[in-house]
Amino acid sequence: MAITTNKFPHLAGSTQLGALTIRNKTIMASLTRNRSVPTTIPNDVNVEYYTQRAKESGAGLILSEGTLIAQQGTEWPHAPGIWDEEHAAGWKKVTDAVHAEGNQIVAQLWHTGRVCHTDMDEQKKSGDPVWGPSNVPARGGEGTFRHLPGKPGHIVPTALPDPTYVLDQYTHAAKMAKLAGFDGVEIHSANGYLIDQFLSDIANIRTDKWGGSVENRIRFGLEAVKRAIDVWGADRVGIKLSPGGGYNDAYNSTKEGRIETFKAYITELDTLGLAYIQLSNYNEWGDPKHGGVPQGYALDMISTFGDLLKNTKFIVNGDYTAESAEKVLAETHAEAVVFGRAYIGNPDFYQRVQEGTPLNEDVMQLYYGGKDGDIRAGYTDYPFSPEVFAN
Known part of the structure; x- marks a missing residue:
C-alpha cells in the first residue's frame, strides 16, 4: 500500500549513506531477539521477522541484530x-527476502569481549577463553547469565595476547557477510563490548601499542574498521558508537577523558570515508550505577561530536519518538534516525x-525469547495496521 501522508516530512524521502540509498530516514536498529534456534544460525522465523520490517510500510534501512564474529558465551x-559458511547460508535467506521487498540490510559485526562467560555452551564449543583487552572484569552483572546455574555475573577475562x-x-x-548477500557491514563499537573495552582506560590497562595513550586505545577499533573496509570498501561500512558509556560497565576514569578519547576516535574515523557513523545517546536505564553512581555521562552527542564530522554523515539513536526525530532532523545535520523498540x-x-495510526504498545514483554516454546510469540505476531494488513 502506497504511503500518501507525510505527517513527518523530514523523516520522509530518500537519502544517501555512502553507497546505500535509503528510501526514508527511519532506520531499524540492531535488536537482539534470541530467536536463531536451535543454535546460532538464522532460520525461517528470522526470515519472516526481517521480511515484515523490510516492506514499504517499514524501515528505510535495516541494521541486523548484533551478529557474532566468533563463537562466544554471551548472555x-x-x-x-x-x-x-553455514551461518552465511542462513543469513542469505534473510537478505534475499529483504531485497525482494526492495530494501537493504547491513550486518552488524559484534564481539562482546569480557562480558561473556566461560560456561556458556557456545564459549565451551569455541575452545577460546573469554577475551578482554586486559584481565579486568566488568563489575556487577549478577544474574546476567540467567541460563547458567546460580545465574552468575561477569568473570575475569583473559587478556588478548595478540x-x-x-x-x-x-x-x-x-567476508562471510558479503557471501550472505548483505549490503554492507556495521562495526559494533558501542555498549561496553570488546571495542568499547579497548577505548576505556579502566577496562584496558595494557602497556603495549594497544593501550595506555588515547592513540593506542583507539587503535583496535580503527583496525577493525579498516579490516571491514578491505573487504567491502569504505562506502559500505558504518560504525556504531556510544560515547556516553554506561552500559555493560563501560566508562572511562573521567568524563573529560572519555570525551577526549571519543573526539580523537571520531576524528580518525572521519578520515576513512565511511558510509555513516551512528551516535547513540546515553541511556540511563542501561547504566549499572554501581553504588548508585552512574558510570556513563549524559553527553549531548550532536553538539559534542557532530562538528568533528567533516567527511562522514552521521545517524542518531536513543529513545527517539517520531516527534523528537523530526525535530533533530530539522534542527541538526543528522542524516537519519535509528529506532529500536518501536x-x-x-x-x-x-x-x-x-x-x-496508533503504535502497538507493550512490546517488551517477550523481548528475550518466545512463550511456551513458540518463538514467533512477541516476534512476528505483532499486527500490521489494518490498512497495511488488508494489502
Missing part, C-alpha cells in the same frame, strides 16, 4: 553468528507514524 543464547587474532575474525566475518512491536512503524 544472549541463540543470537546469530556470521563466522562460517589482538590481531580477533582482528582476523573481523576480516573473516566481513520496530519490535511495529513492523509497519514508518507508515503508522506518517499516517497517524
Whole structure:
C-alpha cells in the first residue's frame, strides 16, 4: 500500500549513506531477539521477522541484530553468528527476502569481549577463553547469565595476547557477510563490548601499542574498521558508537577523558570515508550505577561530536519518538534516525507514524525469547495496521 501522508516530512524521502540509498530516514536498529534456534544460525522465523520490517510500510534501512564474529558465551543464547559458511547460508535467506521487498540490510559485526562467560555452551564449543583487552572484569552483572546455574555475573577475562587474532575474525566475518548477500557491514563499537573495552582506560590497562595513550586505545577499533573496509570498501561500512558509556560497565576514569578519547576516535574515523557513523545517546536505564553512581555521562552527542564530522554523515539513536526525530532532523545535520523498540512491536512503524495510526504498545514483554516454546510469540505476531494488513 502506497504511503500518501507525510505527517513527518523530514523523516520522509530518500537519502544517501555512502553507497546505500535509503528510501526514508527511519532506520531499524540492531535488536537482539534470541530467536536463531536451535543454535546460532538464522532460520525461517528470522526470515519472516526481517521480511515484515523490510516492506514499504517499514524501515528505510535495516541494521541486523548484533551478529557474532566468533563463537562466544554471551548472555544472549541463540543470537546469530556470521563466522562460517553455514551461518552465511542462513543469513542469505534473510537478505534475499529483504531485497525482494526492495530494501537493504547491513550486518552488524559484534564481539562482546569480557562480558561473556566461560560456561556458556557456545564459549565451551569455541575452545577460546573469554577475551578482554586486559584481565579486568566488568563489575556487577549478577544474574546476567540467567541460563547458567546460580545465574552468575561477569568473570575475569583473559587478556588478548595478540589482538590481531580477533582482528582476523573481523576480516573473516566481513567476508562471510558479503557471501550472505548483505549490503554492507556495521562495526559494533558501542555498549561496553570488546571495542568499547579497548577505548576505556579502566577496562584496558595494557602497556603495549594497544593501550595506555588515547592513540593506542583507539587503535583496535580503527583496525577493525579498516579490516571491514578491505573487504567491502569504505562506502559500505558504518560504525556504531556510544560515547556516553554506561552500559555493560563501560566508562572511562573521567568524563573529560572519555570525551577526549571519543573526539580523537571520531576524528580518525572521519578520515576513512565511511558510509555513516551512528551516535547513540546515553541511556540511563542501561547504566549499572554501581553504588548508585552512574558510570556513563549524559553527553549531548550532536553538539559534542557532530562538528568533528567533516567527511562522514552521521545517524542518531536513543529513545527517539517520531516527534523528537523530526525535530533533530530539522534542527541538526543528522542524516537519519535509528529506532529500536518501536520496530519490535511495529513492523509497519514508518507508515503508522506518517499516517497517524496508533503504535502497538507493550512490546517488551517477550523481548528475550518466545512463550511456551513458540518463538514467533512477541516476534512476528505483532499486527500490521489494518490498512497495511488488508494489502
